[in-house]
Amino acid sequence: MIGSTALLASPTRQAREAQQELLGRYEFAPLEDAEQVVVLGGDGFMLQTLHQMLEGGRIKPVFGMNRGTIGFLLNSWRTDGLSDRLAKAKSFSVAPLRMTVMTAAGETRVLPAINEVSLLRETRQTAKIEVQIDGRVTIHEMVCDGVLVATPAGSTAYNMSANGPILPLGSAMLALTPISPFRPRRWKGAILPDRSRISFRILNPDKRPVSAVADQREIRDIIQVDIEIDRSRQLTLLFDPEHALDERIAMEQFAT
Structure with a gap:
């Protein structure tokens, strides 16, 4: 089990196939017992997951991997070294x-x-x-x-x-x-x-x-x-150090 980590996937075929691939390589915890969550999908599904946490009152750190379109709020998709990626992930607090x-x-x-x-x-x-x-x-x-x-x-x-x-x-x-x-x-x-x-x-x-x-x-x-x-409900997003959210936002100022 990856440090009491749950796995969620959007209903798209791409995300479901990625979910099955990860389930074949790692053991995940039920969502209610997990300390953090890996999310597979696009930005829309990531926002949906974060909103469900806000409304349910059970906010946990989220590490997303892009199996959607743009994936601005997500890390790149790969199956290798997930445990190491989670251990080294950089956290960002976001107040809604x-x-x-x-x-x-x-x-x-x-x-x-x-x-x-x-x-x-x-x-x-x-x-x-x-x-x-x-x-x-x-x-x-x-x-x-x-x-x-x-x-x-x-x-x-x-x-x-x-x-x-x-x-x-x-x-x-x-x-x-x-x-x-x-x-x-x-x-x-x-x-x-x-x-x-x-x-x-x-x-x-x-x-x-x-x-x-x-x-x-x-x-x-x-x-x-x-x-x-709303400062009473902070969300935590996890990113690979080389793919951190603050750097991605800053670099968008130079996108052409």
Whole structure:
């Protein structure tokens, strides 16, 4: 048994075949008894696994191996030397965002987000959103397709596609990035301390409905969203020393 390690795989054929290969070479522990977890799949399955840990309250270090597409949050796939890789792995602590949403129906929902929280227009009409930072209105009316708040771990995902900044993992910053802004026309976003509380109020939600998405989970017809770092639930990601997450994020600034 590899140091009380559990093994999880996404339902794809590639991941299941990798799972069978590892099961033929190593002995793994049941998930409930494990001290750490090896995850096989892509970034989506890794995020799904981390969310299940957050919601289940049983957070364990995770070592991912890429059997998906991009695999930014995962190590490279190979079967040899897994015990040694786990022993030498470099750990990174990641604090998720906590998104508190109020809907037009009066419901309040709270969801975690590891990469980003994004607000998106639901119809062909642009969204109109008021932006507050720590209780102070900083933009009275942003006219846009949406807006997002990204963590350093998520700054190279949707945030980068929306022309947001890449944040080093230890920067203690959040990226506030507009999505196709029309007004203010020249506003490109902001970099904020991760102690900030960011609030969005939807203007004219009946005519211009907006949804909120925490990583992969969507809540529709919202009227207000509050976002802050949840420091009470730290996640631990494990990486090969030569493939560390902080270096990968930094190198994305030079990708062509």
